[in-house]
Amino acid sequence: MNTNLIAGVDCGATKIMVQSGILCSISKKMIPGPINHEYNFSNHQDWDNNFLPVPISTQLSENLSNNINLTPQEIKQGNSIVETIRKSFQFINNHKIGLCFPGLKDDNGVTVMANGPRIPDFKKRIKEIDAIYNDSDCCVIGECHSTIGKLQDAKNCIYIGGGTGIADGIVINGEIIDFNIVNDVKRSWELLIQTGETVESCLSPAGMIERYNRSSHNEISTILELSQQKDFIHVIKKAKEAFSVLINDRVQFFEQNNTGIQKIVIGQRLGSYLKNDDHKLGKTFKSCTTIPIEFSEDRRTTALGAAWSKACL
DSSP states (O other), rough: TTTTOEEEEEEEESSEEEEEEEEETTTEEEEEEEEEEEEEGGGGGTTTTTTOOOOOHHHHHHHHHHHOOOOOHHHHHHHHHHHHHHHHGGGTTTTTEEEESSSEEEEEEEEEOOSSBBBTTTTOOOOOSOEEEEEEHHHHHHHHHBOOOOOTTTTSSEEESSOOOHHHEETTTTOOTTTTTTTTOOOOOTTOTTTTTHHHHSSSSSHHHHHHHOOOSSOSSSSSHHHTTTTTTHHHHHHHHHHHHHHHHHHHHHHHOOOOEEEEEEEHHHHHHHHHHHHHHHHHHHHTTTEEEEEETTTHHHHHHHHHOOOOO
């Protein structure tokens, strides 16, 4: 292994992105390197597109009692993920690897997963890594500490990354807030709109698509397809309400800390989609607040956040 070579591996719910990086010795920012590859879990022969996670209440209970009972379906789906991750290392075998993954984790692996299988022996099976970073954290880290990030040198900002779920981020006084430590701020999956639905389920692209498919005879799979539907308005209405609830919560947090907000950055799949201001949803979000909004469309930032974490944490 060459200790000067670093790569980030961003594991999502459906695919992996591998991105090499170079740490600038002066700025301590991660510069994108030449290696960039994506791997879809669905290309694995045993991948189950219809996989249903164990109910969250069961997962949390088993995690709390330290008695995780994997189902045969979880084991099979988990094997597909692990084998795809190992395949993704083929071009970065001589790199130090920083890897991020969704879900709740302990020192050994992934113990709670809202959108996939639990893999409690993750680190035992992937010996090239010594830590599993949180994907939400790496989204924000990549925006702050890579040369392509929209939060470089930011002091007081809000980050919203939209994909299968929502990656929440707050930068206050130049420091990234740790949601696991700060008790007076909630993540999107903990915040509710008036109907009792979570902000995450109404605001994430996957949540919006699922909402539309439940109420329509059409079956769509991308947010671009969603925006082309004539009856998209009810999804927009829910997303607008969720966005307002999220921003109001963040504004209150900054007010409690006697600090103003410079800007909001919306990234990942949602940011890529909203980059074109002609989209109805982008204009809708901007009408909800006077805080400037920027869209981050470079999907490499999370992997670079994982690479930076490996190099600097």
